[in-house]
Amino acid sequence: MSTPETPKLALSNSSALPALEKLIQVVAQLRSPDGGCPWDLAQTPESLIPYIIEEAYEVVDAIKSGDQQAIAEELGDLLLQVVLQSQIASEVNQFSLAEVAEGIAEKLIRRHPHVFGDVEVSSVEEVRTNWEQIKAEEKGETGAEVKPLSDKLSRYARTSPPLMAGMKISQKAAAVGFEWDNIEGVWEKFEEELGEFRYAIAHEDKARQQAELGDLLFVVINLARWYDLDPSEGLSETNHRFVQRFSKLEAACDRPLSEYSVEELEAIWQQIKVLLAKQKQA
Template sequence: MSVSHHPDPQLTQAILTALEDLVKVVAQLRSPEGGCPWDLQQTPESLIPYVIEEAYEVVAAIQSGDQKAIVEELGDLLLQVVLQAQIAQDEAQFTLAEVAQGISEKLIRRHPHVFGDLPVENLEQIHRNWEAIKAAEKGQSPDNPPPLSQKVAEYPRKLPPLLATLKLSQKAAAAGLEWDCIEDVWAKFHEELEEFQAALATEDKAHQQAELGDLLFTLVNLARWYDLDPSQAIQGTNHRFIQRLEKMEELVSGSLTEYSGAELDQMWQQAKAQLGH
């Protein structure tokens, strides 16, 4: 089925021309004749850290609201897509065209309310349809879904730990593995906190790690109950910590290591007050 809405033809042509130029540049970088030794040395696996790093930098740019930075970081991330596709093409595996065509077909297939004639009444129905289509794509029947453990096993493998934990928590709750009220979640948190403190009194590092994990898992569940994003929360804390550290360094001459703990705490509170958080 064809898409009924198209952007301005001149803009479309400009986009296609720019993408074609990028593909040519990457192809030259990967060319055995006159290409870049670094690019020629790369493999899909060696580029994994760059894919992750660029994705995080896109997020940081979006959060900053700096349009110039967003354009630049999206370009860096797009480069990783094109480079992965070029390496695959060099190995006669797949091409960028297949990547683009595949995602276009998927979007059309998963939006029958837009590209078909399926009526929908609300976002919840759209979500149910999306999940049903995904299951059908995997050869799964809505009447005989796979075990929950199988459905969620991909999260720890594919996602950052905090996001994976939130996804696991959401899927488990949707399947009925949920507390009756927020007081029960808080009780579980205090239970896990006591178990972690008890583990710290031992010399068993593996046990300490396990109890710390249980405590963090429960804390993520608390965040879910309060409709908070734990990844955004810790990212915000990291950002505020750096801001306060910068402010402290503005208040002193020399290194922070030259000051006592009490002096550093006083400067920390002063920096916190000046920043307003």
């Protein structure tokens, strides 16, 4: 494979390197024992995990909104997490931001031989196939050293949000034949797990209830897979609808919600659902 030429920076990104250097210096000062910020100095890689997840989701929300200013701001917050993690690691000689950037650049070069090498492709599917093959080779998952599928499933369970992990795990298991014969079998499993969950709620301890809830949700994910639906997107839309309706509910009430009966709130809620449905159809 030929050594790729360094791509020229786009005009709009010509100031990216100085800006990144400034960010690196700011974060280093925040972490400095000499005049740094107590909060930043108290952080560890583990303590920052919730912020990484939160910022990633806020980037997604901004992209969905289409607000370019919000997207740029949220990407900055996410970039801060990368720089901060790298700064903390560099302080104990584990790795640096330079190594992080160099590592991902080299990975992109390796996995795009049709761009940086002499491989020819004719479709997006070929690109995806090559990517997965190269990735497997990097991880020693080809030939006689093929790792069991459970290793990959375990990685999904550790590294993906639960709904996404459940979908990936069920897809991979189904692909090798661990699958129901038809959709009726999935519905039967749903009824079975629902019954076991109801029994656990009535007769068993919290740990068992939690386990049965997980089993029930996993079957719901499999139902979504059979019907080619996205459970994460479905739940996200439901959350947004609930918040929208709840906002309308608050606006429709002239006293604190706690002063209304459940029946009164339900009646207003149903009116709001009808109103929003008509507005959506208009």
